[in-house]
Amino acid sequence: MLRFAPWKIAFTLTASLIAFLICLPSMIGPQNRAALAAHLPSWLPPNGIVLGLDLQGGAHLLYEVDRSDVIHSMVGNLRDDLRRLLREEKIGISGGIGINPRGVQVRIPDPAEVARIKPKLYNLVPLSSAGPGSGLDISQSDDGLLKLNITDAAIDNKVKRAVEQTIEVLNRRVNGLGTTEPNIQRQGNDRVLVEVPGLQDTNRLKEIVGTTAKLEFRLVAEPGANPGDVDMLEQTDQPGKLPVEKQVMVQGEDLTDATPGFDSRNGEPVVNFRFNIRGGQRFGQVTSANVGRPFAIVLDNKVISAPRILGPITGGSGQISGRFTVEQANNLAILLRAGALPAKLTIVEERTVGPGLGQDSIDAGKKAAYWAAALVVTYMLITYGTFGVFANIALLIHISMIFAALVLLRATLTLPGIAGIVLTIGMAVDSNVLIYERIREESHAGRSIISALDAGFNRAFATIVDSNVTMFVVAAILYFLGAGPVRGFAVSLALGILTTIVTAVTMTRMMIALWYRYARPTKLPI
Structure with a gap:
């Protein structure tokens, strides 16, 4: 348990140093990052953490797919498809093809031709591309007038597919602006939310998004x-x-x-x-x-x-x-x-989050993180002495690894994400508390130092894994079922759980092993 190969120690220290170097650009201002990048290895990411809309400001636009434009497009396509079908089937009509608000109408004098073509008319507007069914309601009068009206179900299905296609198109358009981590997602049945952190020129965003580009x-x-x-x-x-x-x-x-x-x-x-x-x-x-x-x-x-x-x-x-x-x-x-775009978009809501509001959020998040870290560090030092120092060092590396992972994944850090990191600070030392309390119990039971240390880590490990796996499942559920800020919280929480197991168990064990090897204590400092 207390034997660590030199290569394991070197690997752990190297990983900790790399994590610190990766998150270093995030700790300095943007104006100093270029100078820092010149002194860092080329394989290290030169940029800092991507801040979300609530931290650095940006544009927030809520669009609605114009249902009337979708219907107008469907009616136009129905008219063209009907004209093509009549031409292919060589059906004679009286007058032209009329247009209604929800469909078209045509007069076919010959009843035999009506009976021949009517089954094919239902195929002009399929209810869904995934299965059978028609999206047309066809009525017929005695004089051969056919009225083809598009059903509500077909319109709803078309609007749904229009929203999906709109999201794909907007992703390509907004990414073409060179922005980082835009958030484009469905809101309800016919709305699309567009959030672009760091973009203060909302007029240019509206120019790119609000044009159909037909x-x-x-x-x-x-x-x-x-x-x-x-x-x-x-x-x-x-x-x-x-x-x-x-x-x-x-x-x-x-x-x-x-x-x-x-x-x-x-x-x-x-x-x-x-x-x-x-x-x-x-x-x-x-x-x-x-x-x-x-x-x-x-x-x-x-x-x-x-x-x-x-x-x-x-x-x-x-x-x-x-x-x-x-x-x-x-x-x-x-x-x-x-x-x-498949349909016209109208702006339902427009907000601009200024950098001042974002700075207030950053300051509030920093204050919460500083207070949480200070209280945890103080508690560990008072309660566990030397072992508390080891736990605090592991906590510092734990936070560095979280930020390094956010940089490497190009994940967006939001205010809920900061809350998740603050939460993981307490969770990280909680694992150390379980280990140290178990070591204390074994020592009071009369075990030797080496035996108490070994039993403390081995017997607390299963409990640590069980509790962290449970929390990781919760984080996964939040990520897959949540959206927006909820997913940001889930990402930071999941990364914190993964790094907790590495730092609270492996790294703390390594530091205690090195301490025991060189100090040769006669009693435990807890």
């Missing part, structure tokens, strides 16, 4: 075109509206990459884009067949640029120009790379 490439309508096939869209680079054909020639979904750059001719900021194979082929066909015509680049139903096609573009790549600033070009590139 990119389309359409031809500018020629004079005399059918008004029903033309949209009058606003232009961003000049006043007035531009007639643009409704038909989308190339979808923005076919983009594989978009990067900001500068025009080699005039030095203006532009966005360079590249299509996938399908988009590149379609882009090449359109530009080859329409040389000399203006080709409108439409973003969110606004024409940002309408360059003239000077020749076929068959390389699958191109350039978007629109009198951008450098920041606008960079933001547009982020939006295009991330993809389009």
Whole structure:
């Protein structure tokens, strides 16, 4: 029990030193970290602990998926799918396809054709992609008028999937800003919470998040075109509206990459884009067949640029120009790379946590940690003397290892996380108390020093493991079932439990073994 191989001692001391060096940048100001990084080994993380929104301030936005926009999109898709199905089945209709707030209607005079196509109509809006069922409610009148209305269940399912897709898109967009540890998660059935620590420019965040980034490439309508096939869209680079054909020639979904750059001719900021194979082929066909015509680049139903096609573009790549600033070009590139949002978002709640409030939280957390550590250290010194010194040294290493683990995992430290660390300070010395009290009992029972020390560690170890495993299970439940600050508390608690077993048992045992080897005491100091 009291024999430690030299390599174990060297390994323990090295691990403790590395943990201290990893968390060292977190103990100094950001302005001094660059100077410190020049003196540290290159394999050590140069950055400190990532602070959460409640500690360093940042942006807090709560968005709601626009249900009416989802319904509008579903009705539009239903109309297009119905038109395609009627064309494929060669079904004759009387008049056109009408649009209702919740669906479409069409008149089919021939009852035989109604009976033939009606079963296929239910497949136009599946209730769920995971199983059978239709999301359409179809009613029929005697004169052949079919009304196809989308059910509430289908709309709810579409909203749910829209929220899931929105979270994925927002993750790509916000991470493109270069921020650290954004928190993007579902709130309720149709809301998404976006928290970005350290970002004080909320206008830029809203610009990135609040745009749908629906990119389309359409031809500018020629004079005399059918008004029903033309949209009058606003232009961003000049006043007035531009007639643009409704038909989308190339979808923005076919983009594989978009990067900001500068025009080699005039030095203006532009966005360079590249299509996938399908988009590149379609882009090449359109530009080859329409040389000399203006080709409108439409973003969110606004024409940002309408360059003239000077020749076929068959390389699958191109350039978007629109009198951008450098920041606008960079933001547009982020939006295009991330993809389009499935529905419009509206801001329900907006808060900005200033660094002053975050500093107050840090100061309060520091004060709590200092008082807890001071009281624990004092108690251990008074109660256990020399062994209390060993416990306090192990406690210092325990805290260093927690912060080092947070740095390596790039975990975000929040105010509840500080509370978890303060809690683990008491839990860490609790294991030492169990060991020391057991050693004291064995010594009073008449055992020798070496026998009492051995029995104290061995018999208390099972109790320590049982109590820590129980707490670790609780931390795991909090992490998987909780969200936001609850998960931050669970992470710090779990890391504290793991380091407790290392420091309170292994490290304390090593220090007592070295003390016994060199001091050769005649009695225990407890």
